[in-house]
Amino acid sequence: MILVYVETDVSGQVQLTSAEALTFARTNAEVLTQLATSTPQLPDGGPATSRHVAEAPSGSSGRDDGVEVALVGELTEDAVGQLSRLGVSTIHHLEHPDLQSYSAAAWAQAILDIAPESGTVSASGTPRGMELMAHLAVRAGERMAANVVAVDDEGLLRQVHGGTAFERLRLDGDLQVLTVAGHACSPEEVTPTTPEIFDYELEIAEADLRTALVRTEVEATDDTSGLTQARAVVGAGRGVGSETGFGEVLELADHLGGALGVSRVVTGLGWRPHSEQVGQTGSRIAPDVYIACGISGAIQHMAGVDGAKTLIAINTDEEATMVQRADYAIIGDLHEVVGAVNEEIVRRRG
Amino acid sequence: MDILVCIKRVPDIAGTVTLNAAGTDIDESGLGHTMSSHEECAIELAIQTAAATGGAVTVLTLGPAEAVEQLRAAVAVGAHDGILVESADPGAFGPEGIAQILGDVVRDRAEQGQSFDLVLTGSDAADTGDFQVGIRLAYDLGYPVLTNIQTLSPGGEAGGPEASVGSNDGGAAAARIEARGIGPSGTEIFALDLPAVVAVQEGGVDPRYPSITGRMKAKRAPIVEYDAPEPGAGNPRIRLELPPEKTRSVTILGDGPDAAPALVDVLEEIGVIRP
Known part of the structure; x- marks a missing residue:
């Protein structure tokens, strides 16, 4: 049995x-x-x-x-x-x-x-x-x-x-x-x-x-189900630059009805909550598409995104692991590229 | 509150992994070593909790002689002393054997007059990822155990006033702590009677960096040494295998914002753009 x-x-x-x-x-x-x-x-x-x-x-x-x-x-x-x-x-x-x-x-x-x-x-x-x-x-x-x-x-x-x-x-x-x-x-x-x-x-x-749960406090930032069940995840790494640099990637995630996932560097710097972390010590995801923006592709991060059906990298460094492991890549500044992608989606929507 | 933190020296994997000649483990030549981020958080949590309650932090590892580096790294950020159980091949013990050795050390230290109110581990080791040593250690010691814990509040009483870490509430060792972690439907709060084992999950505290004086102190840190027993048939491993090479090759859609339409084409083809 x-x-x-x-x-x-x-x-x-x-x-x-x-x-x-x-x-x-x-x-x-x-x-x-x-x-x-x-x-x-x-x-x-x-x-x-x-x-x-x-x-x-x-x-x-x-x-x-x-x-x-x-x-x-x-x-x-x-x-x-x-x-x-x-x-x-x-x-x-x-x-x-x-x-x-x-x-x-x-x-x-x-x-x-x-x-x-x-x-x-x-x-x-x-x-x-x-x-x-x-x-x-x-x-x-x-x-x-x-x-x-x-x-x-x-x-x-x-x-x-x-x-x-x-x-x-x-x-x-x-x-x-x-x-x-x-x-x-x-x-x-x-x-x-x-x-x-x-x-x-x-x-x-x-x-x-003797170790029974006393109580549960529901906080929106704790919930990882949106991230692990999303069909599209937009990943953001150190390349975002600062705590205030997530505007474009969040907008793209919204256009795709998806979720934001971040690298450990991002949570380590305190830019985003740990519940958004993807990788060995965060969530492991298997979306239809993962768009990694400004993420170099540390092995601990790749462990969390291996299940993605299509991997897209946006990175300034063509030699970055993430670019080499991706199905599609755009070489360039993530703010400029993601901003242009958002504009293009809005334009086509009419 | 005196706290023991169990840590593990693991290879710091950055690029491509290769196996050793026997295929029993990864080839560690040329690799640096570290500990898991869960354990770094466990050390930080221990330092904060000990400071709030007037206690000391001891770090313990089972590993090769070189694992003293990880013990000293913990002292550099605020642990007081270390214990090395030396074994050239710690992996041979498997999670059951490792937990038993750690339990034996905890009992022996108690006989030597060094007892711990709380034993912390990481939720899983970065290399073997067994997710069970803390739980096995708790059963070996007869202590209660919690896993996936991110923060601790000494003296916290269920539903009552909380004394969180950092708000020194008198310095007396608490017989009970409040522990918080992320569960499937929110932040979960547990009350834990001491002594106890807690397996820590990254994300609740930020590990501090060592200070200059911390580094100096680490060089002179007292390290108690034990010899590990001979490993029996503790490890069920047959061999390691590497995943097949990814054969897909990358299609570069272009440079800069001009490539955006090509990317939107791909996203439309996958069918993930919201109408």
């Missing part, structure tokens, strides 16, 4: 990164199951109650390479529909008053409680996914592989050195614990079947609640 921890957003929709992790699990199910050392078993005791039992397509639950979901908190109808389209056979719904506030230890234990004794447990390579899988791995006495991008019969392949190299490894335990790197695959939908949903009588240990 391959158990995937799925994250939902505030409106109960399945996060894009979780959809990627589910597709990764479904398309690699056979080889993941082969890599797990022994035959997967159903969890001890089994589910407490079955809220809904499907038409029971043969072997939908408990099948060796079936993809099952662990979801903590509210399970919306929308999420059930999304999960069924992503090929999920079974949803393990983990809800308990003590799990309403996030606590990594308690959430990880709840997931582990319904995990198979052998097989694979995975999550997307988000901060939550990393944290939960690490707690779960320690509790299960297993290793954990972070940011896996591929798997074959030789083992797992995962990002190291900020995505500039890959590590080939095997986790020779009973339970293979891993996270799937962002954009390792694109979500794929299948012919939906109604998933079985299991609810549980969970027991939460007091000790696992």
Whole structure:
């Protein structure tokens, strides 16, 4: 069995990164199951109650390479529909008053409680996914592989050195614990079947609640979802020149209905908030187009933009890494070039 | 509040990466070394928190003899002393082995009379990117742990008055701290009982630059040395691989603003211009 921890957003929709992790699990199910050392078993005791039992397509639950979901908190109808389209056979719904506030230890234990004794447990390579899988791995006495991008019969392949190299490894335990790197695959939908949903009588240990979340303050500048989900991202680097030099790039991002992403130099200088940072220690993006303005292309930045389908560079230096790695480039001052691009877009719009 | 910060010497990768002859790691010849930006922020956070509560900052690393450079770099910006656990091949331990060695050092220092209220790590190392050493260390020590934390407020009580870093509130070591980080739906605030482990994420504080006196102090900084045990079969790595060379070649659309129409053509073709 391959158990995937799925994250939902505030409106109960399945996060894009979780959809990627589910597709990764479904398309690699056979080889993941082969890599797990022994035959997967159903969890001890089994589910407490079955809220809904499907038409029971043969072997939908408990099948060796079936993809099952662990979801903590509210399970919306929308999420059930999304999960069924992503090929999920079974949803393990983990809800308990003590799990309403996030606590990594308690959430990880709840997931582990319904995990198979052998097989694979995975999550997307988000901060939550990393944290939960690490707690779960320690509790299960297993290793954990972070940011896996591929798997074959030789083992797992995962990002190291900020995505500039890959590590080939095997986790020779009973339970293979891993996270799937962002954009390792694109979500794929299948012919939906109604998933079985299991609810549980969970027991939460007091000790696992000692780091529970106290409160959340919503600030617009913290939100990176616009950046990671934008079809077009305009990148800005040191070449912008100053804190007040972002007018043209912001206007271009607006014309494209996209987002601004910046290099680490820009956030380090305090010109823009960290939530806009793209790269190894910021967001990793995979837009249809990334327009890098005045960004030289440090390897840590390139790690965050490798997923872009089309890469466009605007730079004064033709020899810059970003220009060499781009599909298209304009050599020139970014303020002049981006200003002219904005004028041209407005002119064509009429 | 006495704080231990665990850091890691990593190659400072700037250009093209090549592998060593055995294909087990990147070729570090000719590369400089550094630590991850998460760890630089952890050191800064430790210095601010220790200053606000009247404590000391110690930096700890498991690495080759040369890793003393990273310890001294931390002392140069305000850490008080360092601990080097020397190993010619620290990667051989894997994240479980590394966490256990760090835990053993924390216990041994406590026996020597040097105990820590708070242990900080970076959220992940810049080279191996394992995202788990801090959590494993916490379990090894029996401490609570938070990850993805950007700022700390000593003495902060849940929902109560906050004493943020920098506003010295009396100097007594707090038994509890407030920790903040960016979660999926906003800034998340946690209350943490000490001792504890916190894995720090870049973005909450700006690491300071070393002063001249800091650099002088770093040269004389006391460094306690330990020898690492012999590594067992701690690392599940088979080998490293490099991504395939990008074969696409760049099309130069032109020079300066005159090339703007050509770029707009490309954007129209991709279909990303808002109507």
